[in-house]
């Protein structure tokens with residue numbers, strides 16, 4: 001799976017986790033929606049790839065598809081995969097993804113979350129670029 005991500009992207013580091021909020025999210029939802037602007041650093045709402053057993057090319061291909069235009073994806077009933085320009089970058093994205101999944105679980109417990117639109121996220125990306133906030137820079141910009 002890691003090799004497939006390296007081959008299909010500009011990744012210089014790939015991180016895979018079995019982080020609990022992400023796994024819990026993957027058992028219920030097909031996507032992690034944009035409820036906080038920091039998700040712009042992952043390229044937008046994060047897809048959940050359908051479940052398939054670990055260890056084969058099929059999982060690698062599903063992960064690559066879920067990563068299209070994103071630097072993070074969720075693997076249903078399994079975990080997370082993120083990538084970046086460095087191991088620190090990929091790891092920080094994995095931490096951000098876990099935080100966003102936890103945040104979403106809290107929001108859903110309270111009611112129906114209000115979502116940020118694609119134009120809200122584009123506005124965030126433009127402001128991040130203007131301020132040179134590298135930690136929020138989408139991977140396609142790195």
Ligand SMILES: [Zn+2]
Pocket residue numbers: 016017018054078079
């Ligand atoms: Zn795994």
